[in-house]
Amino acid sequence: MGTPANSPSFLPAEPKAGSRFATETAWRLAGSFDPEALEELALGEGASGLLEGAELGGTTGRIALAALPHAPDAEAVIGEVCGWLTVAEPEDAGLLLAAAHGVLARPPHGNERYDAVGVASCTVALGAASVRGDLDPQHRDLGVSALAMLRAAAPRPVEKGLSSAP
Numbered sequence: 001m002g003t004p005a006n007s008p009s010f011l012p013a014e015p016k017a018g019s020r021f022a023t024e025t026a027w028r029l030a031g032s033f034d035p036e037a038l039e040e041l042a043l044g045e046g047a048s049g050l051l052e053g054a055e056l057g058g059t060t061g062r063i064a065l066a067a068l069p070h071a072p073d074a075e076a077v078i079g080e081v082c083g084w085l086t087v088a089e090p091e092d093a094g095l096l097l098a099a100a101h102g103v104l105a106r107p108p109h110g111n112e113r114y115d116a117v118g119v120a121s122c123t124v125a126l127g128a129a130s131v132r133g134d135l136d137p138q139h140r141d142l143g144v145s146a147l148a149m150l151r152a153a154a155p156r157p158v159e160k161g162l163s164s165a166p
Contacts, residue, residue: 007087007088008055008057008061008092009057009061009089009092010057010061010062010065010091010092010095011058011091011092012059012062013057013058013059014058015027015060021053021060026041026044026045027041027053027060027063030063030067031063033063033066038066038067038070039070041063041067041070042067042068042071042072042074043070043071043072045064045071046072046073047068047071047073047076048076048077050064050065050067050068050077051064051081052064054068061095062095065095065096065098065099066095066099068081068099068102069099069101069102069105069106074102074103074106075103075106075115075119077115078100078104078119078122079118079119079120079121079122080118081099081100081103082096082118082122082125082126083121083125084096085097085100085125085126085128085129086125086128090135090136090139093129093135093139094135094138094139097139097142097143100122100142100146101143101145101146101149104153107153119150122146123147123150123151126144126146126147126150127143129143130143130144130147
């Protein structure tokens with residue numbers, strides 16, 4: 001599994017010949033980056049399958065990151081994706097920020113998070129990415145926007161009002 005100390009490179013590179021990422025129809029179709037094909041891949045793979053592809057980096061990783069916002073359980077792996085931001089090369093950080101932004105743009109299900117620790121670690125990583133001078137301003141803007149969405153969706157403590165019992 002990729003860690004912040006070992007972030008995958010997402011520079012274009014074909015998957016290993018014979019691997020499931022090279023042979024499965026859903027991955028090949030999603031390689032066109034067609035939104036419907038990406039959504040179909042995300043629904044079929046789920047967040048863990050897409051994370052497996054992202055960890056390989058290269059073109060497979062690029063496809064996986066583009067599909068991640070379509071996975072219903074994408075928030076379960078957002079901590080790993082955001083962790084890579086801390087050490088990603090500038091050309092990779094834009095892809096990671098786009099994926100994180102797409103995932104965090106969806107409202108959480110109630111007050112429950114799939115991975116509360118991962119989401120919390122995302123706050124730190126997005127904050128750091130939003131001020132990285134080596135990133136394109138548009139990518140930094142994605143970080144700022146994702147961070148704002150994350151903060152806006154944070155569960156709020158219950159406030160005692162006039163109708164609350166003492």
